[in-house]
Amino acid sequence: MKAMKKKAVVNNTPVCQVRMQAISDTMSILSGKWKFHILGTLIEGDQLGFMDLLREIEGIGSKMLSKELQDLESNHLISRTVKDTKPITVKYAITKHGKTLTPVIDELAKWGIAYRQSVHG
Amino acid sequence: MKAMKKKAVVNNTPVCQVRMQAISDTMSILSGKWKFHILGTLIEGDQLGFMDLLREIEGIGSKMLSKELQDLESNHLISRTVKDTKPITVKYAITKHGKTLTPVIDELAKWGIAYRQSVHG
DNA sequence: GAAAGTACTTTCCAAAAGGAAACTACCCTG
DNA sequence: CAGGGTAGTTTCCTTTTGGAAAGTACTTTC
Numbered sequence: 001m002k003a004m005k006k007k008a009v010v011n012n013t014p015v016c017q018v019r020m021q022a023i024s025d026t027m028s029i030l031s032g033k034w035k036f037h038i039l040g041t042l043i044e045g046d047q048l049g050f051m052d053l054l055r056e057i058e059g060i061g062s063k064m065l066s067k068e069l070q071d072l073e074s075n076h077l078i079s080r081t082v083k084d085t086k087p088i089t090v091k092y093a094i095t096k097h098g099k100t101l102t103p104v105i106d107e108l109a110k111w112g113i114a115y116r117q118s119v120h121g
Numbered sequence: 122m123k124a125m126k127k128k129a130v131v132n133n134t135p136v137c138q139v140r141m142q143a144i145s146d147t148m149s150i151l152s153g154k155w156k157f158h159i160l161g162t163l164i165e166g167d168q169l170g171f172m173d174l175l176r177e178i179e180g181i182g183s184k185m186l187s188k189e190l191q192d193l194e195s196n197h198l199i200s201r202t203v204k205d206t207k208p209i210t211v212k213y214a215i216t217k218h219g220k221t222l223t224p225v226i227d228e229l230a231k232w233g234i235a236y237r238q239s240v241h242g
Numbered sequence: 243g244a245a246a247g248t249a250c251t252t253t254c255c256a257a258a259a260g261g262a263a264a265c266t267a268c269c270c271t272g
Numbered sequence: 273c274a275g276g277g278t279a280g281t282t283t284c285c286t287t288t289t290g291g292a293a294a295g296t297a298c299t300t301t302c
Contacts, residue, residue, distance in 0.1 A: 010166035011177055022233025023157050023226065029236070033260075036144050045131035050279050056132055061261055066280060087269045087278055097239070100232065105144065107228045111221065112143025115150070118218070154290075171249050182291055187250060208248060208299045245302085252295070259288070266281075272274095 026104070029075050034060055034068045036108070039101060042078055042094040049089055077101065147225070150196050155181055155189045157229070160222060163199055163215040170210055198222065 011020075030036065037057050042048060048056065053065055060068075069092060072078045077098035083089050132141070151157065158178050163169060169177065174186055181189075190213060193199045198219035204210050 009177065010169070010173075011162050016161070016165060018234065019230045020158060020161060022230045022237065023161070024233070025236060026229045026233040027157065031259095036148065037141060040137070040141060040144070041132050044137060048131070051277080052131075056130065059261095061263095062280065063262090063282085064260065067260095085278095090279065100235070104228045104232050107225045108147045109140045109143045111225050112145070112147040113139065114221070115146060116143065172247080175249095180291095182293095183250065184252085184292090185290065188290095211249065243302105245300105247300080248298085250296080253293090255291090257288100257290080259286105261286085262284090264281105264283080267279090269276105269278080271276085 029071075029077075030101075032068060032071075034064055035072065036105065038065075038068055038072060039077065039094065039098060040105065042092060043099065043102065043105075046093045047091050048093075049091060053092065072098075150192075150198075151222075153189060153192075155185055156193065157226065159186075159189055159193060160198065160215065160219060161226065163213060164220065164223065164226075167214045168212050169214075170212055174213065193219075 011017075030039075034057065037060070038053065041053065041056050045052075045056075050062075050065070050069075053069075054060065054062060057065070069078065069080065073080050076095055079093050079095050081091050081093070083091055132138075151160075155178065158181070159174065162174065162177050166173075166177075171183075171186065171190075174190075175181065175183060178186070190199065190201065194201050197216055200214050200216050202212050202214070204212060
């Protein structure tokens, strides 16, 4: 009786499949170099304009900021509202739904901090 | 008294800076298309060989698997041990340190699942 | 000694991501 | 009407990422 091999599947239980898919979904929505910075900034100071964000997020360019904001808005994580002020302005804010990412962001930050300490001492 | 503008900085408190950096660290370590799949698979079935992983992780190629395993090993999240069996084999396993990612992975999965439900209904 | 299995590496290429700089367009102030 | 602020878009380019296919090397089985 030889051990049965080939095409073995450890993680192909429905539960694992769903979890893997869910993680891919999340990472896809939060992909790119700037999503977390933008979300983090909007969670702190809500109601920021385009130029505010350009100044807050060090290193980002207007093209990237514009694209990332569109991505986040299309996923309903942030809102974009045009205010008809004297020189028309736009305000970006985190949505209720965007705030549900807080535990995720917190875990990532917590792990990163712990990692630094474990490596450095 | 006009509102003071220019060079304003909402999130440049030391606390925010540290958090942002920590998130970047974490995301950098877990970057790429396959890290979570590999970690998830090794958290489930520990002690898997290279060919096992190739079969478990649908779609990955040997080049990517090899590279991602090296990344994860260099960050001490997984271990690679050569067993001197008849035809020499290699076993990959999650480390104690790698297991500390479990809460992070769980949050990502949880959020992804909730997101699907909120979108789909 | 050919086939098949383990564990990779190498090469070659295509697509995606990201950035700098310039440009549009409109408004207000001096 | 020049200068500066708002909010972006467009172009062009480089870097990064990822994948398919083939190759290496060594071993066991038929």
